[in-house]
Amino acid sequence: MSTGERERDESGSGRTGTFGDYGGQYVPEALMPALQELEDAYERFVLENEDGFMDEFRERMHDFGGRPTPLQRADRLSERYDREIYLKREDLVHGGAHKLNNALGQVLLAKYMGKERIIAETGAGQHGTATAMAAAHLDMPCEIYMGRTDVNRQRPNVYRMRMNGAEVNPVDAGSATLKEAINETMRDWATTVERTHYVIGSVVGPHPFPKMVRDFQSVIGEEIREQVREMAGRLPDSVVACAGGGSNTMGTFHAFVPDCADPRFADDSSGRRPRDDSVNLYAVEAGGSSLEVDEEAGLAPNSATLSTGTDGVLHGAMTKLLQSGDGQIVESHSVSAGLDYAGVGPELSHLVETGRVTPVSVDDDDALNGFHRLSRLEGIIPALESSHALGYLERAAGTAADAASGDGPRDERHDELGELVVVNVSGRGDKDLETVLEETEKRDLEAAPDVEVFDR
Amino acid sequence: MTDDAVDYDSDVEAAIRESRPALITYITAGDPTLEDTKAYVEALDRGGSDLIELGLPFSEPIAEGPTIQAAINRALEAGTTPRGFFELVDELETDAPLLVMTYYNLILQYGSEPDVRPFVERAAEAGLSGIIVPDLPAEEADPLREACDDYGLDLVFIIAPTTEGERLETIMSQVSGFAYVQARLGTTGARANVSTATHDSLARLSGYDVPKAVGFGVSKGDHAAEIVEAGADGVIVGSALVDIIASSDDPADAVAELEATATELKRGARRGATDDTEDDTNAEDAPEPEQP
Numbered sequence: 001m002s003t004g005e006r007e008r009d010e011s012g013s014g015r016t017g018t019f020g021d022y023g024g025q026y027v028p029e030a031l032m033p034a035l036q037e038l039e040d041a042y043e044r045f046v047l048e049n050e051d052g053f054m055d056e057f058r059e060r061m062h063d064f065g066g067r068p069t070p071l072q073r074a075d076r077l078s079e080r081y082d083r084e085i086y087l088k089r090e091d092l093v094h095g096g097a098h099k100l101n102n103a104l105g106q107v108l109l110a111k112y113m114g115k116e117r118i119i120a121e122t123g124a125g126q127h128g129t130a131t132a133m134a135a136a137h138l139d140m141p142c143e144i145y146m147g148r149t150d151v152n153r154q155r156p157n158v159y160r161m162r163m164n165g166a167e168v169n170p171v172d173a174g175s176a177t178l179k180e181a182i183n184e185t186m187r188d189w190a191t192t193v194e195r196t197h198y199v200i201g202s203v204v205g206p207h208p209f210p211k212m213v214r215d216f217q218s219v220i221g222e223e224i225r226e227q228v229r230e231m232a233g234r235l236p237d238s239v240v241a242c243a244g245g246g247s248n249t250m251g252t253f254h255a256f257v258p259d260c261a262d263p264r265f266a267d268d269s270s271g272r273r274p275r276d277d278s279v280n281l282y283a284v285e286a287g288g289s290s291l292e293v294d295e296e297a298g299l300a301p302n303s304a305t306l307s308t309g310t311d312g313v314l315h316g317a318m319t320k321l322l323q324s325g326d327g328q329i330v331e332s333h334s335v336s337a338g339l340d341y342a343g344v345g346p347e348l349s350h351l352v353e354t355g356r357v358t359p360v361s362v363d364d365d366d367a368l369n370g371f372h373r374l375s376r377l378e379g380i381i382p383a384l385e386s387s388h389a390l391g392y393l394e395r396a397a398g399t400a401a402d403a404a405s406g407d408g409p410r411d412e413r414h415d416e417l418g419e420l421v422v423v424n425v426s427g428r429g430d431k432d433l434e435t436v437l438e439e440t441e442k443r444d445l446e447a448a449p450d451v452e453v454f455d456r
Numbered sequence: 457m458t459d460d461a462v463d464y465d466s467d468v469e470a471a472i473r474e475s476r477p478a479l480i481t482y483i484t485a486g487d488p489t490l491e492d493t494k495a496y497v498e499a500l501d502r503g504g505s506d507l508i509e510l511g512l513p514f515s516e517p518i519a520e521g522p523t524i525q526a527a528i529n530r531a532l533e534a535g536t537t538p539r540g541f542f543e544l545v546d547e548l549e550t551d552a553p554l555l556v557m558t559y560y561n562l563i564l565q566y567g568s569e570p571d572v573r574p575f576v577e578r579a580a581e582a583g584l585s586g587i588i589v590p591d592l593p594a595e596e597a598d599p600l601r602e603a604c605d606d607y608g609l610d611l612v613f614i615i616a617p618t619t620e621g622e623r624l625e626t627i628m629s630q631v632s633g634f635a636y637v638q639a640r641l642g643t644t645g646a647r648a649n650v651s652t653a654t655h656d657s658l659a660r661l662s663g664y665d666v667p668k669a670v671g672f673g674v675s676k677g678d679h680a681a682e683i684v685e686a687g688a689d690g691v692i693v694g695s696a697l698v699d700i701i702a703s704s705d706d707p708a709d710a711v712a713e714l715e716a717t718a719t720e721l722k723r724g725a726r727r728g729a730t731d732d733t734e735d736d737t738n739a740e741d742a743p744e745p746e747q748p
């Protein structure tokens with residue numbers, strides 16, 4: 001490296017801020033000093049707890065954020081799938097999603113760094129909401145960029161951001177979703193970088209964001225470890241989380257990555273050993289309406305980047321992308337705004353490439369069924385993003401009734417999923433009710449209630 | 457920089473040193489079509505450009521302001537591809553050396569798998585003299601720099617107002633062609649005045665014996681004069697020229713206006729070098745600058 005002491009790759013490739021072939025810092029020169037400043041602050045405050053940063057962060061996550069969140073045994077799902085199903089209730093974090101774990105961490109860090117202004121992008125609006133809340137809580141001015149399509153489908157969150165005093169700037173370019181919002185936030189940052197911190201909302205972007213966001217989110221998996229040991233006396237066979245950019249995914253998985261028979265994933269510092277009985281990690285992506293890409297139209301009717309993407313550089317990092325053969329980024333699609341993104345975190349790309357994480361996908365219909373099923377069976381209305389993880393459960397496990405009648409599981413991974421499964425419910429679905437009603441009316445969904453009774 | 461870097465004659469550096477003060481012009485290839493671009497490049501060449509940058513459009517142009525972003529969208533809608541771009545460059549015969557300005561992902565994807573070499577090889581074959589990549593900082597540039605060295609192309613680095621201290625030294629020691637001095641923080645786009653950041657940046661760079669050209673916001677002869685007077689060896693003008701293309705109904709009008717504007721900008725740059733005020737007459741002919 002040409003610029004002094006820099007952190008080494010976590011998987012030993014020797015490049016800075018990378019995970020195997022993925023990661024890096026592909027940004028305009030104007031932003032490079034800010035990334036160095038952030039890397040320095042991340043190492044001092046987050047990794048070394050300088051000035052008691054992490055103590056203050058944990059205390060605020062407890063008092064303001066409502067942590068720890070419960071790990072709940074889902075009785076009726078357990079019965080349905082004839083195995084133990086536990087739900088990690090990130091929908092109960094203040095603001096209604098895991099996003100606050102990261103937003104509060106970064107806004108607090110910006111404060112420790114002496115920054116004066118916060119900007120962020122948002123897809124589902126959950127990250128924007130969390131950032132606006134954290135900024136209000138810590139008394140920082142805040143501006144949020146959001147694609148026009150997402151403004152229209154996630155109105156409750158737009159109101160909430162405004163209520164908390166944030167400016168919301170709609171972005172009209174392209175398909176006006178998360179990708180375009182990130183472009184616009186980067187432009188703002190390149191103009192105001194000296195006094196502004198950009199709170200990236202997922203484990204994406206240039207180093208050190210993917211690591212730092214993962215660290216703020218890793219509380220999810222750490223709590224699960226402790227809670228599941230207490231409740232079931234052992235580690236789960238499988239952990240399932242939805243993946244957009246991948247922040248709830250990495251937050252849920254990080255503590256379990258070493259629990260793998262492959263010695264490459266053993267983490268000596270934690271004192272854990274590679275185990276024969278691995279914890280399987282499933283990243284559930286949005287299959288949208290189809291996994292095919294229409295190159296001509298520059299459009300993927302899905303956002304299943306880990307399953308179908310190819311390597312390239314987007315938004316500051318080398319990772320897996322939905323792109324054309326020429327390297328133009330294609331528009332993605334998902335019924336859930338928070339998964340509707342053509343990229344994914346570089347660490348997840350690496351974990352998929354090396355076989356530690358298994359990427360799977362469910363389509364819009366399965367996700368909507370997952371939404372209705374959890375609402376009906378467990379009294380929890382999940383975010384459409386999280387509904388993908390729940391949709392996968394149905395696909396992989398099938399129902400106990402199916403199994404009894406000999407129809408068997410609908411996915412060959414039945415046995416791999418195992419007897420004890422934790423699903424991360426990354427957020428609650430209040431923000432999605434309009435979309436769910438609209439999309440449910442168009443379809444014949446097995447798990448849906450009669451939505452025609454709603455007077456719209 | 458690799459030790460075994462090949463020594464080659466830099467067309468880019470020569471063009472700036474010989475023509476000092478140099479005029480460097482930018483337009484987006486394929487805006488509104490590649491056929492029009494050919495005529496526009498020739499007009500910029502006749503108008504006295506000493507170097508011409510051709511933008512190869514990428515769908516996520518995070519370093520561009522609204523003007524060039526819109527040009528890129530027009531070019532992509534017209535079906536501009538890297539292959540079509542190189543075919544255009546194959547046909548161009550200009551006095552000014554040509555550089556390609558594009559984003560890293562397009563360079564990586566040109567071959568059958570992610571690798572920078574096929575792009576650089578094709579760029580050299582088409583006669584391009586250098587490459588500018590706004591989302592590739594020096595820290596990530598080794599693979600591309602090595603390929604450029606092998607094929608005798610310059611890889612131009614951008615110096616931002618925030619580039620200081622050790623990073624500045626490292627980058628300046630690796631400059632090839634010229635140092636692209638970003639006049640102000642933010643994205644591309646014509647501005648009404650020259651930023652004080654320009655003067656600070658040029659002052660910081662005054663000890664380095666490499667050609668320095670200033671871009672981001674330059675739109676008229678007076679700016680060019682002021683920038684050259686502040687110590688730049690060249691000025692880079694993009695959005696003001698893209699504005700001409702965007703607002704012309706007839707490509708023939710755009711051709712005439714591009715040539716006239718280039719002439720005017722070059723005159724402004726010369727005025728800054730000689731501090732000669734007799735040339736002042738045309739200063740107000742420049743297009744209305746876009747307000748940030």
Ligand SMILES: Cc1ncc(COP(=O)(O)O)c(C=O)c1O
Binds near residue numbers: 123203249428
């Ligand atoms: C509830 C919820 N889950 C998941 C996501 C997807 O993001 P990530 O993959 O970073 O967890 C979002 C994004 O907005 C969200 O709101």
